[in-house]
Amino acid sequence: MSQLSIRDVSKIFPGHKRDTPPTQALLxxxxxxxxxxxxTVLGPSGCGKSTLLRLVAxxxxxxxxxxxxxxxxxxxxxxxxxxxxxxxxxxPWLNVRQNICFGLREKGMKLxxxxxxxxxxxxxxxxxxFEDHFPKQLSGGMQQRVAIARALANDPKILLLDEPFGALDxxxxxxxxxxxxxxxxxxxKTVMFITHDIDEAIFMASRVVVFSARPGRIKAEVAVDFxxxxxxxxxxxPEFMALKARLTEEIRVEAIAADH
Amino acid sequence: MKLLVPVRRxxxxxxxxxxxxxxxxxxxxxxxxxxxxxxFLASPWQTLASGWDLFATQNFGHDVGMTIWRVVGGFLxxxxxxxxxxxxxxVYKPIEAFFEPFVSFARYLPASAFIPLLILWVGIGxxxxxTVIFIGCFFQLTLMITMIVSGTRRxxxxxxxxxxxxxxxxxxxxxxxxxxxxxxEALRQVLGLGWTxxxxxxxxxxxxxxxxxxxxxxxxxxxxxxxxxxVVIGLVGLLSDLLFKKVNQQLFSWSLLR
Ligand SMILES: Nc1ncnc2c1ncn2[C@@H]1O[C@H](COP(=O)(O)OP(=O)(O)OP(=O)(O)O)[C@@H](O)[C@H]1O
Ligand SMILES: [Mg+2]
Numbered sequence: 397m398s399q400l401s402i403r404d405v406s407k408i409f410p411g412h413k414r415d416t417p418p419t420q421a422l423l424x425x426x427x428x429x430x431x432x433x434x435x436t437v438l439g440p441s442g443c444g445k446s447t448l449l450r451l452v453a454x455x456x457x458x459x460x461x462x463x464x465x466x467x468x469x470x471x472x473x474x475x476x477x478x479x480x481x482x483x484x485x486x487x488p489w490l491n492v493r494q495n496i497c498f499g500l501r502e503k504g505m506k507l508x509x510x511x512x513x514x515x516x517x518x519x520x521x522x523x524x525x526f527e528d529h530f531p532k533q534l535s536g537g538m539q540q541r542v543a544i545a546r547a548l549a550n551d552p553k554i555l556l557l558d559e560p561f562g563a564l565d566x567x568x569x570x571x572x573x574x575x576x577x578x579x580x581x582x583x584x585k586t587v588m589f590i591t592h593d594i595d596e597a598i599f600m601a602s603r604v605v606v607f608s609a610r611p612g613r614i615k616a617e618v619a620v621d622f623x624x625x626x627x628x629x630x631x632x633x634p635e636f637m638a639l640k641a642r643l644t645e646e647i648r649v650e651a652i653a654a655d656h
Numbered sequence: 657m658k659l660l661v662p663v664r665r666x667x668x669x670x671x672x673x674x675x676x677x678x679x680x681x682x683x684x685x686x687x688x689x690x691x692x693x694x695x696f697l698a699s700p701w702q703t704l705a706s707g708w709d710l711f712a713t714q715n716f717g718h719d720v721g722m723t724i725w726r727v728v729g730g731f732l733x734x735x736x737x738x739x740x741x742x743x744x745x746x747v748y749k750p751i752e753a754f755f756e757p758f759v760s761f762a763r764y765l766p767a768s769a770f771i772p773l774l775i776l777w778v779g780i781g782x783x784x785x786x787t788v789i790f791i792g793c794f795f796q797l798t799l800m801i802t803m804i805v806s807g808t809r810r811x812x813x814x815x816x817x818x819x820x821x822x823x824x825x826x827x828x829x830x831x832x833x834x835x836x837x838x839x840x841e842a843l844r845q846v847l848g849l850g851w852t853x854x855x856x857x858x859x860x861x862x863x864x865x866x867x868x869x870x871x872x873x874x875x876x877x878x879x880x881x882x883x884x885x886x887v888v889i890g891l892v893g894l895l896s897d898l899l900f901k902k903v904n905q906q907l908f909s910w911s912l913l914r
Binding site for chain 2: 453454455472473474475477478479481483485487488489498499502503530532533546547550
């Protein structure tokens, strides 16, 4: 069981010079994520989505409130929360397989077992034949697939993804969405996925959390009940369209607010 | 010529050698035409002959060997301390705050100016030469490594933490491999710096070494020997540089990918 509980967490960044004011990135946020839930966090740029994810990852400390995973309070980063970052963060001196085994090696796992696990995830993200390639020899989409495999190989309780497909072209992005959703449908993991793409948010989520403009707070939570496995064709269904229209409106108001 | 586009290997070699030829040709011209008197500047041919004579009859090989060992010895001493210290300063900011101002100050102390003092302190033996090289290399190297390590990609460090690394794991598995190619490059450059100090150290109070040979030749007005010595220094430096570069490329082939 892995239940994430975000309790009145807010974040204020101090000004980085003496005369710059502090930034309130996040107003107190309260959010419960159930076991095996796939939530997407949707919001305009700069509303504090990454900040929230980094707080859950333990890379930032909350100004107020606390975050618990399975009842244990989060202090600092750890292998129980896998992260896929917005930017490409593969280790450039390691090849694909070594990148995927990074966390396994840290655990001191036997080589044969590392190999078995990495084989499985390399196949799952469709990178067979690229095991010995270095990150710079891969396209952006391939790099993010390795990053997903690297996070999953560690078998975290929860997977945190920060706009992982943000830099990809539309077609690749859709393929990656299906890939990730397929993995989730099989593996059943708790997932928190950040995006500013409405289609993406609806397609993958069992619940969409909509953020207000900065300072961020949760503005709405929308359940998405399409059955699994999902096929990309649902994106053209009337139900999908209706949901999209509703979220578009919510976001539009916030984007306008963010502009001022 | 396109901006920043690398040249092919063969062309690079041809271009590099071409300038050497042009340089020697010019040298030949100014000496052959008599524009510069012979006893000021020996001709290329004369230099080559003198160089041969130095090695064949005056045991110059021993001098070259001594000089190389002094440079490498002093450099290694500096590296053995500067590398760990620089890494510690790069990752632990209080350590940096403690040492950095002094190291920055010491970096500007001209190593050659210490020679008279060092002769007083440790005599004119090998210790004096090694110390000069050490002073010349150590502070520079420490600062360069601190800067390189400070530049470690924060996102990679964070990724490592989320994959379960603790501080030592991050240093061992992210900071070190990430900084290694640049550290190796810094070592290469500082070794070159060592070569510029050694000759000065050998000009005063030495009984062997390339610098010593040059001082001796000065007394005899043997400019051909001086120039041959200078050329040998250049060649040895170039050779060690190429060797270093080659090893770096072998070890860190990943960093050459674009
Ligand atoms: N380390 C920091 N120091 C100071 N301010 C910060 C820091 N990190 C984020 N902020 C501020 O907090 C706010 C929220 O940033 P955050 O990165 O969480 O936004 P975001 O929703 O992820 O935006 P985007 O969609 O563009 O990635 C921004 O105004 C940003 O300037
Ligand atoms: Mg962000």
